[in-house]
Amino acid sequence: MHNDIHNYLTKYRDQHLNELTEWLSIPSVSSLSEHKEDTLRGAEWIADSLKKIGMENIKLHPTKGHPVVYADWIHAENKPTVLIYGHYDVQPVDPLHLWETAPFEPTIRDNKIFARGATDDKGQFFMHLKAIEALMNIHGELPVNVKFLIEGEEEIGSVNLPAFVEENQELLASDVILISDTGMQEKGRPAICYGLRGLAGVQIDVKGAKGDLHSGLYGGGVQNALHALVQLLESFRDDNGVIQVKRFYDKVEALSDEEKAAYNALNFSEDGLKEELTVEELVGEEGYTYIERTWVRPTLEINGMWGGFQGEGIKTVLPNEAHAKITCRLVPNQDPDEIVELLTKHVNAHTPPGVTVTVTPFDKGAPYVTPYSHPAIQAAGRSYEKVYGVPTQFIRGGGSIPIVATFDQILQKPIVLMGFGLPGENFHAPNEHFHLENFDQGLRVIANYLSELPQTFSK
Structure with missing residues (x-):
């Protein structure tokens, strides 16, 4: 299966990047009223793409703001169901003059794609579409049942999604929730985020x-x-x-000795970060390391x-x-x-x-932490390792995905934060970009993970 997936993704790579470029060209800025129609166009683009890869029951559910896109494929009898979440909205582009290329005219240079939403979250979510497309076209079916939930308000706090989740618990019922909207600590070192601020x-x-x-x-x-x-x-x-x-x-709560030891074991280079950011000093709450300040304080x-x-x-x-x-x-x-x-x-x-x-x-948005010993999270770690060839790190994230805590409270299923972004990719800032190395490897990780999940869950 691994070779088949690899060959398929290699064959259609240019086509996939062309499709990603088309989606990144839509200025779906949810916070600005002048982009309301563009944001709707982003939802419609995703709905059309879900149809093309064989998903069913596709619907744009209206909310008081931007619509929620739902789709599913429920034909894997006695197999687990994965709820895949993402968002089609993006941040504003200001300050525009700091962009080297136009934020909604995607450009590839140095094996990176530059555009608003490239890594947060259009690029990362797009990989799930293509991984599932590959599995469907190779096997004619999927190894698991899948449901998609894609919102258009993550960048404004997911204001209307909690009510939708509360009202549609049966529709969204699943065994595991899969999200790619986080990142890794450094290039070539995959990481699963088990906590968000x-x-x-x-x-x-x-x-x-x-x-x-x-x-x-x-x-x-x-x-x-x-x-x-x-x-x-x-x-x-x-x-x-x-x-x-x-x-x-x-x-x-105070940091435990175990947490301190685990973070120190990551050997994070504060000097390397200063060099990357071109700053002379890192500052913050006295008495804590950079990792502690940005993850758990x-x-x-x-x-x-x-x-x-x-x-x-x-x-x-x-x-x-x-x-x-x-x-x-x-x-x-x-x-x-x-x-x-x-x-x-x-x-x-x-x-x-x-x-x-x-x-x-x-x-x-509420903070979220989950035990990373759960089998669904450990299986994700193994999928990373198969593709990247190095052990997976288990980290916390300094950012926020407001709906994650809502999923945890209402749906009460394990949440796997399978991210592929890198710290220097300028999400929420000018010149946002996504390393295509992680785009390529991420597609293979996701396909492997979906294929391995039936062995993790027994139904």
Whole structure:
């Protein structure tokens, strides 16, 4: 079977990359209203592709936002059922001027494909379509039953998917949930992510005087909204990177000695990361390594801030408005709603005089951790090893996939986070790209895993 899959994927590689290029060309930016029709087009493209590879019961389920795409193939009698999740929406492309090539005009160079969504998550999810296509065309059937669930709102917090999952538990019933929306620690070293941080995001809006004021007439006597915002933001962390929001750390568990030893055994190179990122120092919460800070410690980050005059030259005004977007990455036991409440209380307690401040909640998602000893996860590790030829690492991820915790809470099935991205692939940033080496090997890993699963589950 391995040779048949390899030969098929090699034969049709150019065709598959052409199809991926077509999909990456669709600007399905879920957060921007001007791309609403493009996002729908992304859903329709996926539905059409599912039909072409032999899937059945294909439907675009409407939500209050962007539709959910469902499809299945349920003909493998007495074999396990795999629910494959992905998302067809992508992040905005700003700042556009930092892209070397247009974000929705996919370009291949240095054996990497550059485009928004190349690794997060269009490129990674696309591999599942092609792996299943290969199995179907070679054998005329699949070794397992499959169900697809593809949403268009992951990049805005999966706001409507939890309700869909709650209402469609029978439709989504499965034995294992398979997701490719994470990454590996380094090139050539496959990794399975067994934990993700959660997310809580807010926007802070500062309002001062009734309008912008002349800085010569009013400067020094009326509050400047930008200065007030800076003062407020400065209050969130101390000089050692410790978050100053009261009770923020109350439910955070200390790292066990076993976890520390496991992370140290990965031999992660902080110097190598500094070189890759072209920074002189790595910074963060004092007393923790980079791995610990980004996997198992919570964060509070300013993602954007704006206000005042942005044009060429100088405009001597006191801005009457200033704004910032903040997100916190959360670890197990931290509740997103509670964290938003704590952030709001902190803002209210630290609002400078002369302004009013509004806090608006945005993205939320619970953290997730699962035992990586589960047979379905261990089987995934073996599939990686067969293709990559090296042992699989079991890691945690610093990012968030909001729906993962929902799957865990509602569907209560093992979740296999089979990722193929690399840390330097600029997801959520300009020049996002996906290494085609991992595209090629990932296709073979997925096909092998689906073929091996019947031996893992007994029904």
